[in-house]
Amino acid sequence: MPGPPNSIPEKSRTPKDQKSVSISILKSAGVVTIFTLLSRIMGAVRDLFIANIFGAGLVTDAFIQAFTIPNVFRRLTAEGSMTLAFLPIYTEIREQRSAEEAKRFASRVLGLVLFGTGLICALGMIFSPQLVWLFAAGFAEDAEKFQLTTDLNRLMFPYLILVSVVAWSMGILNAEKRFAAPAAAPIFLNLAIIGGAISLAPWLELPIEGLGWGVLLGGLLQVFLQIPSLFRVEQPLLPKIFWLDPEVKRLLKLLGPSLFGVAVYQINIIILRNLASFLPDGQVTYYYNASRLTEFVLGVFAFAIATASFPELSLQKARTDWLEVEKTLRLSFHTTFLIVFPATAGLIGMAEPIVSVLFRHGAFTWLDVQATAVTLMIFASSIPAVAAVRLLVALFYAMQDTKGPVKASLFSMILTGGLGWWLSGIWEVAGLALALSLGTFGQLIVLCWLLQRKQLPLTKFWSSKVLARYIISAFLIGIGVWSMSQQNDWELGPASSINWLLFSAMLLGSGLVYFSILKITGDPYLTVVLKRLRKRT
Numbered sequence: 285m286p287g288p289p290n291s292i293p294e295k296s297r298t299p300k301d302q303k304s305v306s307i308s309i310l311k312s313a314g315v316v317t318i319f320t321l322l323s324r325i326m327g328a329v330r331d332l333f334i335a336n337i338f339g340a341g342l343v344t345d346a347f348i349q350a351f352t353i354p355n356v357f358r359r360l361t362a363e364g365s366m367t368l369a370f371l372p373i374y375t376e377i378r379e380q381r382s383a384e385e386a387k388r389f390a391s392r393v394l395g396l397v398l399f400g401t402g403l404i405c406a407l408g409m410i411f412s413p414q415l416v417w418l419f420a421a422g423f424a425e426d427a428e429k430f431q432l433t434t435d436l437n438r439l440m441f442p443y444l445i446l447v448s449v450v451a452w453s454m455g456i457l458n459a460e461k462r463f464a465a466p467a468a469a470p471i472f473l474n475l476a477i478i479g480g481a482i483s484l485a486p487w488l489e490l491p492i493e494g495l496g497w498g499v500l501l502g503g504l505l506q507v508f509l510q511i512p513s514l515f516r517v518e519q520p521l522l523p524k525i526f527w528l529d530p531e532v533k534r535l536l537k538l539l540g541p542s543l544f545g546v547a548v549y550q551i552n553i554i555i556l557r558n559l560a561s562f563l564p565d566g567q568v569t570y571y572y573n574a575s576r577l578t579e580f581v582l583g584v585f586a587f588a589i590a591t592a593s594f595p596e597l598s599l600q601k602a603r604t605d606w607l608e609v610e611k612t613l614r615l616s617f618h619t620t621f622l623i624v625f626p627a628t629a630g631l632i633g634m635a636e637p638i639v640s641v642l643f644r645h646g647a648f649t650w651l652d653v654q655a656t657a658v659t660l661m662i663f664a665s666s667i668p669a670v671a672a673v674r675l676l677v678a679l680f681y682a683m684q685d686t687k688g689p690v691k692a693s694l695f696s697m698i699l700t701g702g703l704g705w706w707l708s709g710i711w712e713v714a715g716l717a718l719a720l721s722l723g724t725f726g727q728l729i730v731l732c733w734l735l736q737r738k739q740l741p742l743t744k745f746w747s748s749k750v751l752a753r754y755i756i757s758a759f760l761i762g763i764g765v766w767s768m769s770q771q772n773d774w775e776l777g778p779a780s781s782i783n784w785l786l787f788s789a790m791l792l793g794s795g796l797v798y799f800s801i802l803k804i805t806g807d808p809y810l811t812v813v814l815k816r817l818r819k820r821t
Contacts, residue, residue: 309615310813312463312592319467320588324580326474328642331576333481334495339647340569342429343492348572349420350436351499352557354444356419357404360547361448366397368681369538371455372598373531378459379602387519389531390456394449395523396532401448408441419554422561432492439496446503449521453510456519458595465513467591469506476502541686545677548693552723555701556716559708566652567713573643574659574717578667581631585623586671589616594678609679610744616675617746618809624671625754626798629762630791631664637769637787644777653777659717666721669728676731679745688734696727750807757801761794 338344370393378386408415412434416423423430454466480498485491514521526532560568593616600608631638635657644653673692680688700723707715732742768790774783802810 308461309589309592309596309612310619312461312595313589313619315463316467316588316591317584319464319471321584323468323470323474324584326471326478327576328580330474330477330481331573332642332645333478335569335573335643335648336646337481337485338492340566340649340652341647342426342565343432345565345568346423346429346433347436347492347495348568349416349423349557349561350433350496351440352553353415353419353437354408354441356553357401357408357444358447358451360543361397361401361404361444366448366451366539367455367594368542369535370452371459371595372601372681373535373538374455375459375595375598376602377531379599388524389529390452390519391522391524392526392529392532393535394452394521395526396535397448397452398445398523399526401445405441405444408444409438412438412441419557420561421558422563432490435490436493436496439493440499443499443503446500446507450503450506450510453507453514453521456517457510457513458591459598460517461595462513462517463592465510467588469509472505472509473499473502476505538686541690542681545686545690545693548690548697552697552700552720555697556704556720559704560713560716563708563712566655570652570656570659571713571716573639573656574663577631577638577642577660578663581624581627581664581667582670585627586620586667586674589620590671590674590678593675597678597681613675613679613745615809615812617672618750619813620671620675621668621746621751621754622802622807622809622813624667625758626761626795628664628667629758630765630794631667632661633762633764633766633794634769634787634790635660635664637772637774637783637790640774640777641783641787642778644775645779650775653774655713658714662714662717662721666724669721669724673724673728673731675745676728676735679735680731683738688731691734692727692730695730696723699723699726750809753802753805753807757798760801761798764797765790765794 334344334347338347374386374390377389413430416430416433416437420430420433423433450466450469454469457463457466477495477498480494480496480501483494484497485494488494511521556571557568560571593612596612597609600612636653639653639657639660643656644650677689680686700719703719703722704716707719709715711718735742768786772783772786776783778784799810
């Protein structure tokens with residue numbers, strides 16, 4: 285299917301229809317945001333339990349590295365490439381043929397998912413030592429640490445099969461505009477890991493294995509959660525033979541470039557985690573905790589909007605409605621930036637208070653807080669770029685251009701790897717965070733350049749005036765919360781009631797000031813969001 289022309293003509297869709305699409309996206313994004321927020325809160329609680337019980341040391345580093353490996357394969361085979369390729373084809377079959385054909389296609393894809401992930405799981409468990417060395421070669425210098433990571437990886441690898449089924453379910457349910465069950469699934473994973481830390485760990489010879497068993501239980505709970513929603517859309521959780529189906533063959537062809545692009549991103553993770561494994565004990569935990577806090581913002585806001593937008597983009601592409609593609613992206617960019625700029629400013633300005641209040645207890649020392657806070661500030665600086673990349677990649681897929689994202693990802697991988705090797709020797713884990721942030725900005729620049737070559741200027745998708753308003757407002761509140769945080773000693777962490785009071789005041793006050801500025805200046809996208817919120821209440 286050809287991409288959009290340089291000048292996109294108006295379609296016959298009425299303003300009322302266009303408004304309904306915007307409302308649908310905001311409504312869906314709201315559902316995803318609520319459940320993702322709950323999931324991230326539970327994830328933070330999970331990390332608090334892990335930090336309090338196990339601290340930042342050998343066993344925690346081993347668990348984090350071991351859990352990274354099946355998660356990388358998850359993003360590679362399921363949530364990344366599979367979703368990008370599967371959902372548009374499913375939508376196209378449903379729109380251009382019939383719902384029954386789409387369901388048969390989905391069942392055959394489930395067969396493909398189970399076969400592929402089952403094979404990967406078996407190989408991953410057999411070659412666990414080699415995978416651990418690939419991801420964390422530095423651990424080989426400590427035989428105990430390396431063996432523990434290998435054993436934990438074997439224990440948790442079957443999680444890949446379970447979470448891939450959840451990702452398959454998410455593609456179907458999102459295409460059917462049902463977002464709640466997939467978005468809520470990670471909550472149950474976090475609850476299961478917490479349960480493993482509390483209930484299983486004290487009874488095991490190696491307490492850290494309690495977390496691994498919690499991961500497997502969480503995967504099962506996630507699958508069970510999807511079943512009622514799948515029945516509501518009349519999609520059985522039954523795999524079918526897939527290798528003779530022409531649409532599955534078509535899916536596999538589309539998976540090639542998509543898989544390569546996601547693989548490049550995962551190689552970045554492997555490179556950085558490998559470099560981190562050569563750093564002193566605790567550095568991997570600093571990196572992990574800081575990245576988790578950054579992902580909290582991205583998952584709750586930026587990725588929620590991207591998740592809600594992608595089914596609409598796929599539907600509009602199936603109908604060749606390029607005008608609506610443009611309008612959907614414009615709405616998505618502005619509502620994303622509306623949130624991520626103040627969130628970025630808050631994470632940077634309040635990095636030390638945030639880490640102190642969340643992690644400064646048990647075995648997590650003040651030095652751990654300071655190191656994590658610096659890493660968090662660097663990670664947070666890349667949040668707007670990550671959000672923009674996520675939406676621009678969706679645009680390229682809407683135009684059926686899979687080569688553009690791959691080129692940008694390759695550039696990012698080379699830049700991140702080179703900078704990571706250089707900067708980690710200077711600033712340790714903070715250098716790795718800086719390398720990843722700069723690599724993300726490099727990826728964004730390449731995507732923008734490729735769009736410019738297609739004569740699709742960024743002004744089609746966002747307004748410089750609106751963008752400047754968000755940046756200036758966020759900068760002001762960032763300076764404000766940083767100045768306030770310097771007036772307090774955060775070393776006591778959550779044990780100090782003053783810390784909690786000041787932290788809450790900075791959080792609520794900065795948000796109030798930011799949105800008041802936008803309200804006074806008449807920001808149109810804030811008005812749209814507020815109208816939607818009023819309708820919900």
